Amino acid sequence: MRIAIGFSGAAGSGVNTSGLLLGNLLASKGYTILADKEYASIIKGDNNDFFLYISDQPGEYFLNKTIDFFFAFDDYAVSKNQKFYTLKNTINVKDQICKHKNVFCFGAALKAMNIPLEEGEKLIKEQFSGDKLEDNITDLMGGYGYMQGLGTHDGDRSKTIGEAKTLMFGNECIAKGAIEAGMDFYAAYPMTPASSLIDVVTTDNRVTFFQGEDEIAVSMAMLGAKVAGKRSMCGTSGGGFALMTESISFSNQAEIGGVYVLAQRDGPSTGTPTYTGQADLTYALNASFGDTFPIVLAPSTFEEGYTQIGKALNWSDIYQHPVILLTDKQFSEGYIAINPKDLKAEEIKRGKLVQGSEGYKRYEFTKDGISPWTTPGTENGEFITTSYEHDEYGATNEDPEIKKAMQDKRDQKLKTFIQQEFTEDFYGYEIINPDAEKFFITYGWNRFVLEDYIRNNKDQKIGLIVIKVFQPFDLRLKTFLEQKNSQIQLLIFVEMNASGQLQRLVTEQCVLNQPIREGKLTNHRKYTLYPIFGEEVTL
Secondary structure (H helix, E strand, C coil), rough: CCCEEEEEEEEEECCCHHHHHHHHHHHHHHEEEEEEEEECCCEEEEEEEEEEEEECCCCCCCCCCEEEEEECCCCCHHHCCCCCCCCEEEEEEECCCCCCCCHHHHHHHHHHHHCCCHHHHHHHHEEEEEEEEHHHHHHHHHHHHHHHHHHHHHHHCCCCCCCCCEEEEEHHHHHHHHHHCCCCCCEEECCCCCHHHHHHHCCCCCEEEECCCCHHHHHHHHHHHHHHCCEEEECCCCHHHHHHHHHHHHHHHHCCCCCCEECCCCCCCCCCCCCCCCHHHHHHHCCCCCCCCCCCCCCCHHHHHHHHHHHHHHHHHCCCCCEEEEEHHHHHEEHHHHHHHHCCCCCCCCCCCCCCCCCCCCCCCCCCCCEEEEECCCCCCCCCCCCEEEECCCCCCCCCHHHHHHHHHHHHHHHHHHHHHHHHCCCCEEEEEECCCEEEEEEEHHHHHHHHHHHCCHHHCCCEEECCCEEEECCCCHHHHHHCCCCCEEEEEEECCCHHHHHHHHHHHHCCCHHHHHCCEEEEECCCCCCCCCCHCCC
């Protein structure tokens, strides 16, 4: 049994509080929950939404346009959202007498799901005290009674159905995973949807946080901390990332490393800053100049976000190379009910971090392209770090043979990455139903709606390929598609951009544009601000 609940009202009216109260309560009962926030780029006014998609089946995440109960704080909430969603039961509380419409609607939602009022009271008492507590309890009871009078409800969710879970948002998982994997320096200039990473890291005294005057300062400070031996990371979105790209080239040249979290949003330019999109993939792959190709990866579940950010920090240290973790607005700011036991921090690996020795060469030529590295102050470990081409000691050098050798050395590191990382224990992609005849190919948050479609259409022999590492590309996927070519009837690329960036990448890497595959490639591209909904998925 599943249900979709929506809360909607002006920015500043507490819409998120309604959703989080209900979401946390149901998560504590063991329900499967995916929650989506949609909001305008305005501090007060206009319209904000919080949608909860709730199931009693483990792992049954879904995201639909059909909303079973839509609690509206005002008329505009209804007129705006009925253009994008199918609102089955709309409860407009604009004329209800209450101090806090958000708590009033929380109470109404409890009754709609037949959850005892006492459970809501307990949660409210944990949140408020004094006069605020009394007012909120009054509004909670008012909403519950109002919904009882309407006589509209759906099922009974009063019972606990599994282990207690925690409602977490994507950036929270990424930040906490990074901290547990040893991140101790984070730099950022606030930019939606990456800003909430700051909220998490600044609550942990293990992390030094630096807010620069712009993203150039942020990314260079991150590299400076990395040179000093910190596990360093920075975060931003498209426009801010554009300012960071020189630092990526610098990181490549000086073999510094560093992790960049790129949380995509709608563009180009300022675009529609609080809405989603996936139009930065090609840019991330080619974000800098001078044969600079950063490692690029993208989590598709929150558990992966927790783990992958640890891998990114490790790869930054091991390969001394820039790493980009690619997300989007839905992943960054959406919520999932998670069992904390499922969050596994990555073991810290720092690569060839060494103590100094006589004749130490910071950029020593090695078979795998990876040189030993030290931190400033290490005895006999002195080195020079500049943006210029250099010899093995880091001294500026313009000798053609040295230039070629250094370029080959940097290229070799990515070849070593492929040899060391793409093993039987780790793939740059995931395949669900490998014996299927039709496959969706996607990345990130999109997987949830596609998995739901596959669950609901088991007779159609559909599979799902989720790309998790874009660069270097795991060519074992090419082998899989070649071996299955006669069996595969259709490959459907699903992404949120107009130009088909994922399709172009996979087609190039897996050589899909062959005559034998004519008619087998198609796509679903959405670039209208909102995420892909289950009702929009077709073969």
